[in-house]
Amino acid sequence: MYFMAGVVRFGVSLDPDLLKRFDEIIKKRGYSNRSEAIRDLIRRLLVEEEISQPEKRVVGVISIVYDHDFNDITHKLLHIQHSQHSKVRSTMHIHLDERNCLEILVVEGKTIEIKSFAEKIQSLKGVKYSELNLFVPP
């Protein structure tokens, strides 16, 4: 069990009032203990730091909403994805309503490449909204 073996332990000192408010919020959010919540805070800090480096290899989740009836948008989306096919790992498609689609692309590459790729997709006529999230192996 890697979890039993590999763990390091250290102490944190806190003002009692700060600890009380921390305990309330982690209870509300459903954490089983403080270590678990602090690990999440630390991982979030690391991800923020690492995705700010342009050459860092990351995984990106690009979520777009588009109108599938708009001209040849579906063709263009496929074309742009295939031109970068080594970056696109997988996609998922959801029919939001009669006209709108939600498509989620999982992509891999350098931060700077993924951001540029996401901007290109967002700028396509017919793509109405998009979000990009970046992840590093945690």
Next chain:
Amino acid sequence: MYFMAGVVRFGVSLDPDLLKRFDEIIKKRGYSNRSEAIRDLIRRLLVEEEISQPEKRVVGVISIVYDHDFNDITHKLLHIQHSQHSKVRSTMHIHLDERNCLEILVVEGKTIEIKSFAEKIQSLKGVKYSELNLFVPP
């Protein structure tokens, strides 16, 4: 063609220097014209406004990274999803490396419900990182 029929047109006045910098950035990002870029800015404003309303019905994309070897995390993730099955529209799973998985959940519900659901998933032991994006029909 709804696009031909339904369009409204209005004028925008800008300082020439501001317009020059705007044109540079939309060219860099790949927009075909100013209208297209301005529509995206407006949609982003609307989404920001609407997802700040707790009772608004939204679509959420929850992306999580977790360690599938960690205890019964896969079981717990399935359990929590089935307990909210009416909210979960679809999921996608990517094997990041030997240990880590990226799982993407598309969920529907009120803003306040989706946020709370995302917090519950993030707080599960074994879930290392998560992001939530909210969308409204654009």
Next chain:
Amino acid sequence: MYFMAGVVRFGVSLDPDLLKRFDEIIKKRGYSNRSEAIRDLIRRLLVEEEISQPEKRVVGVISIVYDHDFNDITHKLLHIQHSQHSKVRSTMHIHLDERNCLEILVVEGKTIEIKSFAEKIQSLKGVKYSELNLFVPP
């Protein structure tokens, strides 16, 4: 010494690799020890949680850039501030260049009031850009 007296101590367990990357980043950012960095992460979590509550009393820092030559913008800015004078605690003014000013307003009130006040200021003709930061007594 409140710091000596009031402090509570608890243990955190971490994966060694995660700890190594955490140590690198806190060294880079200048923290003297892990407790100090973790306290900052916890405070950031608390502030995020609390400023999402509309009725919470907060302190806001509104930073605006505006063109002081534009019509009667300075008059309007003073007028809007005096109409809400019980909220405005203090202001600071910086001459950025020949035309542009940076003005920083420190305001107090409920989250929902401060956000609305900041939007009103941002929407004034002549105000070119603004940012709002919210703080709670830590």
Next chain:
Amino acid sequence: MYFMAGVVRFGVSLDPDLLKRFDEIIKKRGYSNRSEAIRDLIRRLLVEEEISQPEKRVVGVISIVYDHDFNDITHKLLHIQHSQHSKVRSTMHIHLDERNCLEILVVEGKTIEIKSFAEKIQSLKGVKYSELNLFVPP
């Protein structure tokens, strides 16, 4: 009047439903017309783009909350500011309560320098919370 002279005008085409929701939100936020709201959206886009460039000269607003009773924090804050005095343009100080202070520093320099400076201040023991906002001449 630079405003009368220098202005450029162009047309934007929008879906009527999108325009209706846009008009509602700009009315709620207090804009006098669409051009004014669109100028703000464009400026925000430009600032986002420009502050992502490490070497860009920017103005930063660093807001910190700290405990003035904590050891020699006030001395350290002054020391770190004077060591970078060419960057610090002005400061403002607010007494939040018996123990806590809000201090706002207006700084100038390259994006990468300002971010690093803000991290150093945030990492000081006694500094409980901080925010950084970056501005470019608009």
